[in-house]
Amino acid sequence: MSTKYKQIVSELEADLLSGKYNEVKKLPREEDLIEKYQVSRTTIRKAIAMLVNKGYVYQVQGSGIFIREASLQDYVSLENLKGLTRDFPDKKIESKLINLMVINADEDLAKQMKCDVGTDIYFLERLRYVNEEPFAVEYTYLNKNVIPYMSEEIAHRSIYSFIINDLKLSIGFADKIIYADKLDSESAQLLQLSENDPTLVIENTVFLTNGTVFEVSKVIHNYKNTKLLKLANF
Numbered sequence: 001m002s003t004k005y006k007q008i009v010s011e012l013e014a015d016l017l018s019g020k021y022n023e024v025k026k027l028p029r030e031e032d033l034i035e036k037y038q039v040s041r042t043t044i045r046k047a048i049a050m051l052v053n054k055g056y057v058y059q060v061q062g063s064g065i066f067i068r069e070a071s072l073q074d075y076v077s078l079e080n081l082k083g084l085t086r087d088f089p090d091k092k093i094e095s096k097l098i099n100l101m102v103i104n105a106d107e108d109l110a111k112q113m114k115c116d117v118g119t120d121i122y123f124l125e126r127l128r129y130v131n132e133e134p135f136a137v138e139y140t141y142l143n144k145n146v147i148p149y150m151s152e153e154i155a156h157r158s159i160y161s162f163i164i165n166d167l168k169l170s171i172g173f174a175d176k177i178i179y180a181d182k183l184d185s186e187s188a189q190l191l192q193l194s195e196n197d198p199t200l201v202i203e204n205t206v207f208l209t210n211g212t213v214f215e216v217s218k219v220i221h222n223y224k225n226t227k228l229l230k231l232a233n234f
Contacts, residue, residue, distance in 0.1 A: 003170075008037055008047040016056050016067065017077075018089050027057060027065040054079050055230075075229035076221070081174055081206065083160050084128060084135070091131050097155045098190075099125035102144065112205065113143055114213045120144035124155055127190050130225065134191045137220045146214040163214075172209035178202050178228070183220070191222045198223045 012027065021027060028036070033044045048065060051057045056079075057065050077087050084093045105119040113121070122142040128135045140159070142150060147163065154162045163169050181201050188195045199220050206215040 004037070004039055005043045005047045005050070008033075008039070008044070009050045012047065012051060013054070013056065013079075014086070016051075017086060021067055025067050027067070029064065075227045076202075078176060078178075078228060078230045081160070081171055083158060084130065085158055085161075088130055092129075094129040094132070095156050096127040096129070097124070097152055098127060099123065100150065100152060100155055109141060109216070112213075112216045113141065115143055115145070122147065122150045124150070124159075126155060133222075133225060135222055135225055137187050137190050138217060139219075140215060140217040143212075143214050146208070146212060169214070170209040172207050172211070174204050174206040176202055176204055181220075187220045191220075193222065193224075200226050200228070 110117045124140045126138045182196045185195045204217045
């Protein structure tokens, strides 16, 4: 049941972010969801409870499951780990690969990634574009013992799609640290901004569902184009 309810949450979340239910402003009835996914009422209620906790919907007893009236698109969502393609479904997303190499984890990186010093790590530097505008610079470290293969072709596409669809790994959760900083000269040049301009930085430690760290990353955003979205409940 655990895996199934998470699949249902993922599908409904994708539908909500794509605006599928914007006109009706509510999800299908429990009975319809049970029929669609061929699962028990308990599983559907667990999935709905997670969507409520994430802030996407709210329940009114006897009336249904309503969508929160908030713009869920064109923001960097702190709710999901599906990347820019999910955050900007109607926009053109592109990646320019600047660097791809295998390095050995030093003491600091090994501590972050919960691996041995000297472990082979893929290091990627990418410039991400949204509608042909520079959006963010990403510095990503992937544990090669977990992600055994990486190429320029994959790096130009969605790395997470490769991990989920090709490697058949289940991405579970992430720790995110968010802070303001000033751009260094390299990042400023890539983002077509000026050195010491403000930037929003997100540092991620990303885990598989079994608790294994597979990614540590740092994303430096273009302050002109970036807004964060965090849905919250009381």
